[in-house]
Amino acid sequence: xxxxxxxVLGIGNKYRCDDGAGIAAAEMLEQMxxxxxxxxxxxxxxxxxxxxWNGYDDVVIIDAVKKNGxxxxxxxxxxxxxxxxxDFFNYSSHAFGLAEAINISKVMNRLPKKLTVYGxxxxxxxxxxxxxxxxxxxAAKTAxxxxxxxxxx
Amino acid sequence: MKNRxxxxxxxxxxxxxxxxxxxxxxxxxxxxxxxxFEPPRFFEAFLRGRKYSEAPDITARICGICPIAYQMSAVNxxxxxxxxxxxxxxxxxxxxxxxxxxxxxxxxxxxxxHAPDFLGYxxxxxxxxxxxxxxxxxxxxxRIGNDIVKLIGGREIHPINVKIGGFYKVPHKNDLKQxxxxxLWARDAALDxxxxxxxxxxxxxxxxxxxxxxxxxxxxxxxxxxxxSNKGLDxxxxxxxxxxxxxxxxxxxxxxxxxxxxxxxxxxxxxxxxLNFDKLSDIAKQAAADLNLPRYINNPFKSIIVRxxxxxxxxxxxxxIIDNYVMPDAPSIDYKIRExxxxxxxxxxxxxxxxxxxxxxxxxxxxxxIVPPTSQNQKTIEKDLKYFIPPRVNLPQDKLVWQCEQAVxxxxxxxxxxxxxxxxxxxxxx
Numbered sequence: 001x002x003x004x005x006x007x008v009l010g011i012g013n014k015y016r017c018d019d020g021a022g023i024a025a026a027e028m029l030e031q032m033x034x035x036x037x038x039x040x041x042x043x044x045x046x047x048x049x050x051x052x053w054n055g056y057d058d059v060v061i062i063d064a065v066k067k068n069g070x071x072x073x074x075x076x077x078x079x080x081x082x083x084x085x086x087d088f089f090n091y092s093s094h095a096f097g098l099a100e101a102i103n104i105s106k107v108m109n110r111l112p113k114k115l116t117v118y119g120x121x122x123x124x125x126x127x128x129x130x131x132x133x134x135x136x137x138x139a140a141k142t143a144x145x146x147x148x149x150x151x152x153x
Numbered sequence: 154m155k156n157r158x159x160x161x162x163x164x165x166x167x168x169x170x171x172x173x174x175x176x177x178x179x180x181x182x183x184x185x186x187x188x189x190f191e192p193p194r195f196f197e198a199f200l201r202g203r204k205y206s207e208a209p210d211i212t213a214r215i216c217g218i219c220p221i222a223y224q225m226s227a228v229n230x231x232x233x234x235x236x237x238x239x240x241x242x243x244x245x246x247x248x249x250x251x252x253x254x255x256x257x258x259x260x261x262x263x264x265x266x267h268a269p270d271f272l273g274y275x276x277x278x279x280x281x282x283x284x285x286x287x288x289x290x291x292x293x294x295x296r297i298g299n300d301i302v303k304l305i306g307g308r309e310i311h312p313i314n315v316k317i318g319g320f321y322k323v324p325h326k327n328d329l330k331q332x333x334x335x336x337l338w339a340r341d342a343a344l345d346x347x348x349x350x351x352x353x354x355x356x357x358x359x360x361x362x363x364x365x366x367x368x369x370x371x372x373x374x375x376x377x378x379x380x381x382s383n384k385g386l387d388x389x390x391x392x393x394x395x396x397x398x399x400x401x402x403x404x405x406x407x408x409x410x411x412x413x414x415x416x417x418x419x420x421x422x423x424x425x426x427x428l429n430f431d432k433l434s435d436i437a438k439q440a441a442a443d444l445n446l447p448r449y450i451n452n453p454f455k456s457i458i459v460r461x462x463x464x465x466x467x468x469x470x471x472x473x474i475i476d477n478y479v480m481p482d483a484p485s486i487d488y489k490i491r492e493x494x495x496x497x498x499x500x501x502x503x504x505x506x507x508x509x510x511x512x513x514x515x516x517x518x519x520x521x522x523i524v525p526p527t528s529q530n531q532k533t534i535e536k537d538l539k540y541f542i543p544p545r546v547n548l549p550q551d552k553l554v555w556q557c558e559q560a561v562x563x564x565x566x567x568x569x570x571x572x573x574x575x576x577x578x579x580x581x582x583x
Contacts, residue, residue: 015195015214043217043311047261047295096265096277103278108285127195 003038006150007056007112009049010041011063011098018071018122018135021142022062025120028143036152046101050110059112060146063098064135065119072138074145075119080111118142173561175538182542185535186402187561200521205231205490205512206317212508212523213311218261218567221254221302222501223508224315225376226523230508231317233391234495235488242481243319244376245474246305250315251375251499252471253301256339258502259422259460259467260298262565263346264291267457270559271353287349290342294464297339300332301471319485329475336472343465344440350458351444356556358541359451362533363415364424367500373432373466374425376499381428382418390498393507399524410529417532420504421564422459423450434473437466453537453563460565490516501526503565527566534564 010026013019023041030039038056042048044063053059065075077084084099098117105111120142123132131139147153176184196215200208208227213220225247232238239247264287265277274280281288304324306312314321365386369378380396381387388396399408411417427449430438440446441462450459492514498507504526511520541560545553 013214013217045217045261047257047265047292048299050292051296051299096261100265100276100278104281104288107278107281108288 003055003057005036005038005056007053007059008037008039008146008150009052009059009061010039011044011049011061012041013043015127015129017124017126017128018120018131019064019125020129020131021064021120021122021135021139022118024131024136025062025118025139025142025146028140029146032143032147032151032153034147034151034153037150044097046096046098046104049098049101050105053112053115054110057113058150059115060150061098061115061117062139062142062146063117063119064122064125066125067119067121069121071121071123071132072134073121074138074142075117075121076145077117077119079115079117080113084117118146173538173557175542175557177542177546180543180546182539185538187531187535197521197523200510200518203518205234205510205516205518208508208510208518208521209315209317210311210313215523215525216567217311218258219254219501219503219506220311221250221306221315222499222506223523224306224312225251225499226497226501226506226508227510228315228317228497229376229390229499230495230497230510231512232488232495233497234493234510234512235317235491236493237318237486237488238377239319239486242479243323243484243486245478246320246323247315248372248375249471249474250302250305250312252467252474253298253305255467255502256298256343256464256471257295257302258298258565259464260291260295260346262502262562263350263457263460263464264288264295267460267559267562267565268350268353270555270562271457290345294339294342294346297332297335298467300335304328304332316485318488319481319483321484323481323484325480326478329478333472333475336468336475340436340465340468340472343461343468344436347440347444347458347461347465350461351446353457355452355454356541356559357452358454358537358560360453360537360540362419362424362451363412363417364427365418365420366425366428366505367498368428369432371432373429373434373470374500380498380505383427384415386412386414390507391496393496393498394509394522397507397524397529399528408528409532410524411532417536418529419453419533420526420529421456422463422502422504423453423456424504425500426450426459426462433462433466434469436469437462440465453560456563456565490514501567503527503567504530525567527564530564530566534561534566537563 010022012022026041079102084102120138174186209224212223212227269280307314363382363384365382367374367378368381398413402409494511496509507524509522
C-alpha cells in the first residue's frame with residue numbers, strides 16, 4: 001500500500017562537521033511534529049536509501065553537498081528529471097551512495113514518483129560533532145523551506 | 154613502452170576516501186603508496202575521558218558499513234577489562250547480529266562494488282541495465298542482513314541495543330519467526346551467489362601471504378578465538394601489541410601495521426576461509442566442494458567467491474541460532490567496574506578489528522587504541538600492486554588502471570573507517 005505521507009530523509013555523518021547538515025535539518029523537522037511527514041535519518045549507504053523510500057510516492061532528501069559555490073548555498077534538485085552525479089555528494093563516504101541509489105533506481109523503475117533532493121553546501125568536513133555556524137543556519141533555512149512547501153499543518 | 158606516466162584522479166567503488174599513488178619506471182614498480190586518513194585516531198582521542206559504556210556506541214559511528222564490528226570489538230575489550238565473557242544465548246545473539254552485518258556488507262561489496270569489475274561494467278548502475286534481476290536479488294539479500302541488524306541492534310543505522318554485559322533488550326522467539334522465513338530465501342540466494350561468483354574469470358595472481366584471523370576450536374570466528382596465522386602465529390588477543398606494530402609512513406595519515414616478527418599480512422574473508430574452513434557449516438562446505446573451490450586460496454581476486462561462501466555461511470548460521478534460540482531470563486548480566494586494560498578483537502567483514510581500552514576505577518576511559526582491518530591490509534595492498542603491475546605494464550593505460558583498481562577492491566577497503574574517496578595516481582615515466 002502506498003504511503004500518503006511524505007518521507008523526509010536526512011543523510012549524513014554527524015561526526016564529520018557539516019556532513020551532518022542533512023541530519024540536522026531532518027531532526028529540526030522531526031521536532032516540528034508535522035503530521036504528513038515521516039522523518040528518517042540515514043548514513044548515506046545506497047541500498048538502505050532505496051529500501052527506506054519503498055512505499056512512498058513523495059520523498060524529500062536532505063544531504064550535504066560540495067560544489068564550487070559558496071558554503072551555505074541550498075540547492076533544490078528534481079531527481080526524477082535531473083541527472084545526479086556522485087561527485088556532487090562527494091562527502092558521502094560511500095561508494096554506493098545517494099547518487100548511485102537514485103541512478104540505479106531509475107534504471108530499475110524503483111524511484112518514488114516524486115523525489116526532491118535538497119543539497120546544503122558545506123564548509124568543513126573535518127572531524128567534528130558540530131556544524132559550522134553558517135551551515136547550521138542553512139540547515140534551519142532548509143527545514144523551513146521544506147516545511148513551507150510540503151507541510152499540511 | 155617501459156616508462157609511462159598515467160594519472161587517474163578517482164578510484165570508484167571503494168568504501169571511503171584516500172589516494173593511491175603508483176610510480177612505474179623502466180617497467181618496474183618503483184613506488185606504491187596508499188594514502189588514507191584514519192578516523193580511528195580521531196575517535197581514540199574522542200574516547201578519552203568518556204565512560205566505558207559509551208565505547209560501543211561511539212565507535213559504531215566510525216563506519217556506517219560495519220558498525221556492529223566496532224560495537225563487538227568494543228564490548229569484547231571492555232568485558233575483557235572487567236574480567237568476564239558472555240555465554241549462552243547472549244553470546245549467540247551477538248553472533249546473530251554479526252551474521253546480519255556480514256550478509257549486508259558482503260552482499261554490498263560483492264554485487265554493487267566488485268562484480269562490475271569482473272563483468273566489464275564501469276559501475277553497478279550500468280550493470281543493472283543488463284542484469285536487473287541480479288541487482289534486485291542483491292538488494293533483497295542485503296536487506297535481510299539489515300533486518301537482522303535492525304531486529305537485534307535496535308535500528309539499522311548506528312545500532313544502539315548492544316551494551317556491556319549483553320543487550321538492552323532481547324527478542325522474543327516469535328519476533329524471529331519472519332526473519333527465519335526470510336533467511337531461508339536468503340540462504341538460497343546466497344547459494345546462487347556462490348555459483349555466480351564461481352563463473353567469473355580471475356587474473357592469474359598468487360602470492361605467498363601470511364593470512365591472519367581469529368580461530369576458535371568450535372566455530373567459524375566472529376567474536377572469539379585466538380589470533381592465528383598460516384605461518385605459525387598463535388597468540389591470545391591480549392598479546393596483540395607484542396606481536397603487531399604500527400609504523401608511521403610519511404605519505405599517509407594512517408599507520409601501517411605489520412608483524413613484529415615478519416612483515417605485512419592479510420586479513421579478511423580469504424584469511425578466515427583458509428584458517429577456518431573446517432568450521433564452516435556443512436552447506437557452505439558443500440557449496441565450496443561442488444564448485445571445486447580450493448581448500449586453500451592465495452589469489453586475492455577470488456575473495457569475491459569467498460565473500461559469497463561467507464554470506465551463505467552467515468545465512469545458515471543465523472538460521473541455526475534462531476532455531477536454537479531460547480529467550481534469556483535477562484537481556485544482560487551484572488558485572489563490576491574495575492581499573493584495568495581490556496583487549497578485544499572480532500572479525501569485521503573486512504578482517505580482524507582490534508580494540509584496546511585502559512579504564513580507571515570510575516569506569517572512565519584513559520586511553521583507547523583501535524586498529525581497523527583496512528589499515529592492517531594497507532601494506533599488503535601496496536605489495537600486491539608492486540607484483541601485479543610488472544607483467545601487465547604494457548597494457549593500455551585504461552585497462553591497467555582498471556585492473557589496479559580491481560586489485561585494490563579485492564580487499565574491500567573500507568576507507569570510510571578512514572575517510573572518503575580513494576584517488577589513484579598511476580605514474581609511468583617515459
